[in-house]
Amino acid sequence: MTESRPRKPLFTAGSILRKRPPATPARLAVGAVLFGLCALGAWLTIPRPDVRVINASGQIVTVSVQSDGAAATRQLGVDRVWAVEQDFAPGTLRFQVKLPDRPEVSTALASPTLPLRVAIAEDGRIAPR
Numbered sequence: 001m002t003e004s005r006p007r008k009p010l011f012t013a014g015s016i017l018r019k020r021p022p023a024t025p026a027r028l029a030v031g032a033v034l035f036g037l038c039a040l041g042a043w044l045t046i047p048r049p050d051v052r053v054i055n056a057s058g059q060i061v062t063v064s065v066q067s068d069g070a071a072a073t074r075q076l077g078v079d080r081v082w083a084v085e086q087d088f089a090p091g092t093l094r095f096q097v098k099l100p101d102r103p104e105v106s107t108a109l110a111s112p113t114l115p116l117r118v119a120i121a122e123d124g125r126i127a128p129r
Contacts, residue, residue: 048115049115050086050087050114050115050116051065051083051084051093051114051115051116051117051118052081052082052083052084052115052117053082053084053095053118053119053120053126054080054081054082054117054119055076055077055078055079055080055081055082055119055120056079056119056120056122057078057099057122057123058122059078059099059100059122060076060077060078060100061075061076061097061098061099061100061120062074062075062076062097063075063076063082063095063096063097063098064094064095064096064097065086065088065093065095066094066096067088067089067091067092067093067094068089068091069087069089070086070087070088070089071086072084072085090111090112090113090114091110091111092108092109093108093110094106095107095118095126097120097124097125098124099124102124104124105124105126107125109128116128
């Protein structure tokens with residue numbers, strides 16, 4: 001009779017650890033640079049809103065933003081920020097703010113470049129930030 005050899009598992013944790021090259025400072029630096037580049041690329045591809053509206057009026061307001069090809073309306077609570085999701089082209093943006101117990105306030109801003117950040121004042125006027 002022939003004796004059979006004892007069976008060994010194909011992969012063990014010890015054999016994998018022994019075959020891996022050592023982690024030298026140069027390899028760690030290359031890994032850190034690659035990770036940083038991937039993180040930067042992911043951050044740069046996050047879609048950014050064209051317009052942000054900040055409610056600094058101290059009241060709940062209803063805001064409308066209009067442009068030649070896009071429009072959006074939303075009610076904003078006190079100290080809230082609205083990242084307007086519509087695509088606006090650079091040019092004149094018309095803002096309409098409705099405060100409680102007051103008439104509607106309209107403001108037109110010429111924005112040659114986007115993104116644009118604006119804040120609502122206590123009297124309902126819009127000012128760039």
